[in-house]
Amino acid sequence: MKVAVCVKQIPDPAGELSLDPSTHFLVREGKLILDDSDAYGVEIALQLAEAAGGGDVTLLSMAPNGETSGLRTALAMGAGGAVLVSDPALAGSDALSTARVLAEAVRRSGADLVLAATESTDGYTGTTPVQMAELLGWPAVTFAKHVEVEGDTVKVNRQTEAGYDEVSCPLPAVVTVTAGVVEPRYPSFKGIMAARSKPVEELSLSDLGIDSSQVGREGSRQEIVSVEEAEQRKAGEIVTDEGDAHEKIVAYLEQIKVL
Numbered sequence: 140m141k142v143a144v145c146v147k148q149i150p151d152p153a154g155e156l157s158l159d160p161s162t163h164f165l166v167r168e169g170k171l172i173l174d175d176s177d178a179y180g181v182e183i184a185l186q187l188a189e190a191a192g193g194g195d196v197t198l199l200s201m202a203p204n205g206e207t208s209g210l211r212t213a214l215a216m217g218a219g220g221a222v223l224v225s226d227p228a229l230a231g232s233d234a235l236s237t238a239r240v241l242a243e244a245v246r247r248s249g250a251d252l253v254l255a256a257t258e259s260t261d262g263y264t265g266t267t268p269v270q271m272a273e274l275l276g277w278p279a280v281t282f283a284k285h286v287e288v289e290g291d292t293v294k295v296n297r298q299t300e301a302g303y304d305e306v307s308c309p310l311p312a313v314v315t316v317t318a319g320v321v322e323p324r325y326p327s328f329k330g331i332m333a334a335r336s337k338p339v340e341e342l343s344l345s346d347l348g349i350d351s352s353q354v355g356r357e358g359s360r361q362e363i364v365s366v367e368e369a370e371q372r373k374a375g376e377i378v379t380d381e382g383d384a385h386e387k388i389v390a391y392l393e394q395i396k397v398l
Contacts, residue, residue: 140194140288142184143250144218145241145268146177148202148209149261162356163363164231165261171202173209176256178216178323180316183286184254185217185324191288195219199244199253201229201237207339214334215326221339222248228344231356234262238270240354243347245275252293253313257282272313279313280306284320 148171150156157166181198188194198213198221210221224240232240245253253272258265272279284303285296291310296303298317326334344351352358378387392398 140188140191140252141248141250142187142194142196143199143245143248143253144177144180144184144196144213145199145253145255145271146181146209146213147174147256147259147261148172148200148206149174149259152260158366162231163366167203170208171206173212174256174259174261176258176260176318177213179318179321180254180256181213181216181218182321182323183283183316186321187252187286187288197222197248197250199241199248200224201232201240203227203230205341210339211334212326214337214339215330216324217330218337220337223339223341224343224347225341226344226351228351228355228357231359232354233359233361234264234266235270235360236354236358238267238274240344240347240349241267242271242274243349244342245271247342247347251310252288253277253311254286255313255315257315257317268313268315275311275313277311277313278308279315280308281315283314283316286314286316 150165150167151172158164159166184196188196196218198210198218200210200221201224203225205223205225207223210223214221222244224244229240255268269279269281280293280295280297282298283295284298287294288310292307293310293312293314294305294307295314297306344354376391378384389398
């Protein structure tokens with residue numbers, strides 16, 4: 140079984156983040172780290188490989204400047220190798236362009252199952268994995284809290300507001316994993332050392348047969364025209380209960396049209 144895990148390398152949220160003043164895009168220079176939400180997909184992929192008695196777990200990522208720091212973290216967890224798509228023309232790609240690139244990387248990898256986070260912590264669109272599945276012509280199952288593979292079928296407990304649905308579909312398929320459903324393993328010292336020598340194949344757009352006009356700012360279907368700071372949170376209104384507090388609260392709720 141070949142499992143591919145889409146992982147995103149992002150600027151460290153604990154550091155100082157900035158936007159490019161000319162494009163309003165997040166500056167992605169320097170060292171990037173593994174998005175926390177992707178560690179759950181890596182862990183589930185490793186568990187599936189272990190349950191199958193062996194398997195190939197490959198990471199797929201798209202990042203600028205040949206950056207591999209975040210990939211090395213996931214490799215230290217136990218993934219066997221990684222594919223990095225890095226090309227200057229990718230700067231400014233929207234979710235659909237990203238899905239197009241990752242879908243071609245998946246085709247090239249020969250994966251039977253693709254795992255991805257439900258959404259990234261620096262974008263929160265939550266659309267890239269399902270767009271990728273559509274481009275591949277594969278079924279997609281979202282919000283997985285448990286994943287099993289039996290033969291040519293993947294079985295998923297799909298998280299809902301009321302509990303979970305039991306969903307199954309044929310492989311190949313794309314499954315998005317809900318954060319917090321497993322405890323990602325910590326890379327051991329041995330794993331960290333081994334990760335340094337694990338293969339990371341770097342691909343360009345030409346390697347994937349994608350024209351630069353389909354990605355980046357040129358291929359993007361959205362434009363950020365301005366960015367404004369969020370309004371400062373105002374102090375709340377204190378209601379002193381003198382026997383009529385309930386009336387004041389109801390009046391306030393009617394004022395803001397909650398009632």
